[in-house]
Amino acid sequence: MLRLYHLLLGSILLVLIPLAAKFFLPQFSPPKVVKPPVVVKLPNPNEENIWQKILGNAAAPTNWQVAACKGNAPLLCVSSKGELLGTVEINVYPLANNEDFQKKLIVAGIPPGSQVDYQSSEYQTQVLSALKAWVADHYAAFAKDRQREYGKDITFSAYPPQPVPVGKLQGIRYGFAELKQQGGVEEQHIGHVAFDGTKLYVITTAFDIGMQTGKFEKLENLAIFQPYLYAIAADLRLP
Template identity: 80%
Template structure:
């Protein structure tokens, strides 16, 4: 069984890490907006990193650089003085091939083929409701996968989903954290998801030993970068 003080420490960490990242660290690392050169590097229709097309102004801590990674993988590289600190991955899911999300939209009053109305508060509310249901399923699948890997060694908890701008779209920022029973943070995941009427955009990064792409090697670097990631998401060229 978890001891009481472990639970108390875990609860404090889950609350304090997002608050530190959002309110305290930006005071020491004020956002620096760098004009992206992505417009000059548009990929062709079949090749290229999608970040080259959608990246707007790249906010970053002082002496950090943010740019689309080389190659075709949908990764955004975060580096400092030539050292890669982490990556952010974006995946795009066409609605036509996503029956589960179609059903969520229908349940919230948006049948297939509905006209997209970004200015309608009703439409935005319906989309956010469908996205929240999608987030809940994502978290359930995540916990199930991790429990099969860790058993009861790690206690997982979700951060409350929050509506945020993702380009001109209204999306949701959410995340998960895993606390080791012996103390300390085992994993932290940060995601942004949005829907443009035909595609779901999922942007993810993490501090997680088992994650292959879309991750930071050091928790402190992810914590520093988190508020800048929100700024980057808000300035993406979405919808395309």
């Protein structure tokens, strides 16, 4: 009889415990927070490409097109009849984060916090001096890297830096080639660098199979586009 009583009591508890948990436990639990649905904004694929803001006259050979590449990479696309021939890359380096160029400006006579005076010939000369020092270091770094990679099979040939306008800024055009001992060009690089008082602008393209962006697949296409690149750099909306 006792055992039957225990079995009956156990059966009742099995029924009542889940019911009690269902009705009473929620009263002691923190209220459930219902979060609003997250709305994901699809980015405009072109809104971050700096070329959209700074590209002026998009000079190009006949039947070639020049326009900011789609996406947010800082690339200018050069194409013909729907085929991408090459890209030009621009990188912008804030002076506050560029300790190396800060030192070059100080050596050139422009200490930190100096007032920018684009009309001053003295200031222009000082900026050009700092930019030439930057180019010299750039050449040295590339020459060392290529010497380590190619050894004596390749000759590093640098072009003399030339003062040129980059938009409304005074800049430097530079470049170099890697020449094969048996003849021919292994690499060719073309660049522009300018400074607006707070940022360093570096515009580059190349014939270099080792690069992913900022390059042309064919040397002859780079050679054709080269004078048009000079015209594009001179007409940029900088600063």
